Amino acid sequence: MAAKQEEVPANIAAAITEISEHATLLIRDEIELAKAEIGAKVRKILIGAGVGVAAGGFVMLAVLFFLGGLAWLFAYELFPSGEIFWGYFMVAAMLLVLAVAAGWLAYRALRGGSPPAPTMAIEEARKIRDAVRPEEGGSA
Numbered sequence: 009m010a011a012k013q014e015e016v017p018a019n020i021a022a023a024i025t026e027i028s029e030h031a032t033l034l035i036r037d038e039i040e041l042a043k044a045e046i047g048a049k050v051r052k053i054l055i056g057a058g059v060g061v062a063a064g065g066f067v068m069l070a071v072l073f074f075l076g077g078l079a080w081l082f083a084y085e086l087f088p089s090g091e092i093f094w095g096y097f098m099v100a101a102m103l104l105v106l107a108v109a110a111g112w113l114a115y116r117a118l119r120g121g122s123p124p125a126p127t128m129a130i131e132e133a134r135k136i137r138d139a140v141r142p143e144e145g146g147s148a
Contacts, residue, residue: 039129042130075099078095083096086098
């Protein structure tokens with residue numbers, strides 16, 4: 009009879025140790041999932057940013073040629089006396105108005121943005137927590 013009483017605490021200790029090891033493994037797996045998820049999101053953002061920078065470079069060159077032509081057009085149509093610089097000043101003023109509008113829109117977009125979060129890992133952790141949590145109202 010004494011041997012059976014000693015086996016029960018040993019079995020309980022082994023079960024607690026096993027549960028602790030499994031919980032540790034689950035936590036490590038969730039951390040790795042979160043890292044992988046964030047890494048994938050960051051990679052996509054970086055690739056998009058690189059392509060955006062290349063596209064932006066081409067657009068900037070096109071805009072430069074367009075603005076030069078626009079300045080010459082303003083100088084030709086509005087200031088026939090040969091004062092070309094007024095056309096460039098008009099284009100510069102329009103660009104400043106556009107820059108203020110774009111800055112305001114960028115501020116609003118950045119203020120409302122949220123950092124990337126590991127949503128899959130968080131959802132998986134909630135499922136594990138709900139599965140492990142004892143049921144309420146049961147007999148204990």
